[in-house]
Amino acid sequence: MTFEQDVSNLRANANSALLDKIVGYYGPADEIEPWAHLNSLLWPELSENENTRREQIPGVLDEYQDELRRYIRRYDDLRERRLDALSNYDLGIAHRQSGPENGLFQALDAVRNHIGRARAQVLWLLAEQDRLALPQLALF
Template sequence: MTFEQDVSTLRANANPVLLEQIAGYYGPADDIEPWHHLNSLLWPDLSENEDTRRVQIPGALDEYGDELRRYIQRYDDLRARRLDALSNYDIGIAYRVSGPENGLFQALDAIRNHIGRVRAQILWILGEQVRLTPPQLALF
């Protein structure tokens, strides 16, 4: 039996009820909370110079926003297409022993964690933006 045939058999023999339960366990991406604590090692790499940092923030927000959109797209794809969203490598090698159902669970769990991390990073950047915004002075 070829690798592709073996993977096809693993996909066909996966438990559809369990796959449904796994996809249902992971709610919509909008419900994923940002991490409550973001280790300083995961803070976005911005300049120590506050003037330079202020200029870097819009680009960093764009970059992390794009990353978040990619993760959400992948998460939604896994929830919708389930095993069809996993590669042959994932099913035939990475999760061969634990099963394709566990592969879906692990993939969704990993992406959910990435979404929470990136949301925390975006909140951190927004906090820096507020901190570095000069106060508005009244003219009267």
């Protein structure tokens, strides 16, 4: 039997009731909370100079929001397509011993954690943007 046939059998023989439970355990992406604490090692790299920092934030914020959107798309894809969203390597090598159901569980868990981290980073950037906002002057 070829590797591809073996992986195909793993997909076909997976416990669908357990896959349903796994997907049910990992709710919709919009319910994933940002990390409550974001270690300073995970803060986006910005200049120490506040003027430069203020100018950097919009571009860096766009990058982190794009990253968050990619993670959400991946998470939704895993929830929707389940084992079909996992590669042959994931199922046939990385999770061969633990089973395809565990492969889906671990993939969803990892992506959920990335979403929580990315949301915390976006919130941190928004707070920095607010902190560095220049005061509005009255016109009269």
